[in-house]
Amino acid sequence: MLLKSLLLLGCVALIHGAALQEQEEAAETIVNILNEEQMAKFLAENPDAIKLNREVSIQGRADYTVYKLTWTLGARKSGDTNVYNGYSDYIWFEQASNPQIIVTYPKEGTGKVVTHVSIETKQSSTSGEAYVSAGGIGQRTIQFYVRGYNTIFYAWDINIYGQ
Template sequence: MLRKVVIFMVVFIVGMIASEESFFADYKDANNFDTEIYGDLLIKSAANTNDEIAHKPEHSHMLESKSYGKLVHYSIGARVSSDRLVASGGQNQSWPSPHNVQIQLTYPSEGFGAQVTYVAIVVNQTSTLGQAYIVKGGINEHMISIIVDAYSTSVFNVFAYIYGI
């Protein structure tokens, strides 16, 4: 179990360093949400933490969640022998007091991409309260959009890995 935590932390840190490269764009969309594009992954977060990007659909698919201290790992799907990493990206946020945070991860950033086989999302936050769920597309489809909610946290570092064929 400790080995898994160490592996997730190493992957998370390497991902955060890689996400600082200049292959992404940062802007505010028409609804004043902060939006970043990392290659083929779009990450949208509310500029005001009281805003919601999306409401949880009644019959949404929840991602499996495992906590390792203050590290939360969400996943859905399964790796297959012919899949590859088709998108990855992350975001870091912090505040002086706890906030509720909601971000939306969308692959691809526009149009249709590879058939999604597996999604892993690693979140470092000061509480382990939260959830992740699909709001559009899904596993074995050519696009996926996932909402990640974190509650009562003053640090929110997220990194996502999307695999497809």
């Protein structure tokens, strides 16, 4: 727990002002920058991680191109509610970076049964991936990792629904 706290503190210092917002049934969100060796270690430690498929769309701007990467898991169900929303403002890096978001729902104990997850990132590249490493749809917990590659800016909007 201390390691996670120190990692989170270090990441907050790196990202200068990213606004993290969470609902009251909060999940834990950690943001960090991984190199290839660290990502390989994560995949080795999580051999059952499920890689999610993504969609890519372009949101043009006058001064740069924004790519929106979207991953979804499960489906909305009658009576489910948004149990977690985490998002950030744009985080700008001095050089191309590989940011990673780790989301664990719920932060402690057991939450509602997860029905749907929607993950959206906005970044300067089309490269990214997402993995579910624990829990999942139909369970009361979920943990997933979302990673962007070779991007100079990064923002996310994550929603988890449950009943």
